[in-house]
Amino acid sequence: MSVESIEQVIKLWETGQITPEQAIGKILLWLRELYRRLSKLENKRPGPNESR
Numbered sequence: 001m002s003v004e005s006i007e008q009v010i011k012l013w014e015t016g017q018i019t020p021e022q023a024i025g026k027i028l029l030w031l032r033e034l035y036r037r038l039s040k041l042e043n044k045r046p047g048p049n050e051s052r
Helices: 007-015 022-043
Strands: none
Touching: 007 022
């Protein structure tokens, strides 16, 4: 799934190409993708008692 950048979403909203509700939905999708990516990175990190 391709998620637009925050900058793209703001530009679309500012130019009236999307409604505020659509902008909020797109921002929520962006946050969900960011959370998924962060969780994936955290899962790859060694624990505090493990050596690299």
